[in-house]
Amino acid sequence: MSELLHRKLERSTIGFVIAIIAAASVGGIVEIAPLFTIDETVEEAPDMRVYTPLELAGRNIYVREGCYACHSQMIRTLRDEVERYGPYSLAVESQYDRPMLWGSKRTGPDLARIGGKYSDAWHVAHLINPRDVVQESNMPAYPWLARTTLKIDDLPQHLAAQRALGVPYTEEMVENAARDAYGQAVPDSEFAAAVSQRYGAATQVSAFDGVTTQLTEMDALVAYLQVLGQLTDAASREQAAAGETAAAAN
Structure with a gap:
């Protein structure tokens, strides 16, 4: 039939x-x-902040160099992933990512919580020659990042484009994007204090590549890596709440 x-x-x-x-x-x-x-379905995160201009520039470099092809940025709820990488990823943590970089390919480890795990110097050494810090690594080397001056004059346009897509950058942030990028990587400069005022006291202001005489692409990429998982502590709060619920049930 x-x-x-x-x-x-x-x-x-x-x-x-x-x-x-x-x-x-x-x-x-x-x-x-x-x-x-x-x-x-998207969690509340009142403490969520946007990427600084330097971090956004680093994210652009991350995309340009194809890092997302080998590294995911999404920790699943599986027990072994949580034990290895930290609290599972929440939707709210990616609400300002245009485009999102969750990925599924893991030639290298997931980077969703890499921020703050290693020092700036470790990241610099790792990017210049991965095998200097991880002997068995098969990651390519990116030594030119430390020699390449970061282009910052077009950062206002980058922030404006993100704002058009819904990221809540203010007009002040857009106008000062180039100065803020420089100030975040040069702590002793006259622009450094304004970065924390605009993006929050928790914003890392540091000579990311160890050099303050030149703003490089290495500064930007390390700044981006150091903020992954640090834009909000919503995931840690949810994990703590889940632990309390489980404890109460037992």
Whole structure:
């Protein structure tokens, strides 16, 4: 019976088109419907801050160099992942990522919580020659980052583009993007204090590549790596709450 019906359907152009539309509609509804409840699924994070201009520049370099092809930025709820990398990733932690870099390929470890795990000097050494700090590493070396001057004159346009996509950068942040990028990597400069004022006291102001006479792409990439998992402590709070609930249940 079903075979007969299938043959009739294949011979009817209009019927076959309607069947295709119906099947595609079911798949579309399954994917689209959850978006109407997105506000209920994204956690609240009042302490969430945006990327600084230097961190955003570092993120652009991270994308340019294809780092996302080998490193994911999404810790799943599996026990072994949480034990290795830290609290599982929350949707709110990526709300200002345009585009998101969750990924699924792990030639290298997940980087969602790499911020603060190692020193700036470790990251610099690792990027210049990974095998100097991780002997078995198969990661490529990026020594030119330490020699390449970071382009900052177009950072206001980068922030403006992000704001157009919904990232809450203020006009003041956009206008001062180049100065803030320089100030974050040169702690003794006249622009350093303004970075913390605009982006929060927890913002790391540091000579990321160890040199204050030149702003390099290494400064930007290390600044970005050091902020991964540090934009909000929502994940740590949720993990603590889950632990308390489990303890109470026992």
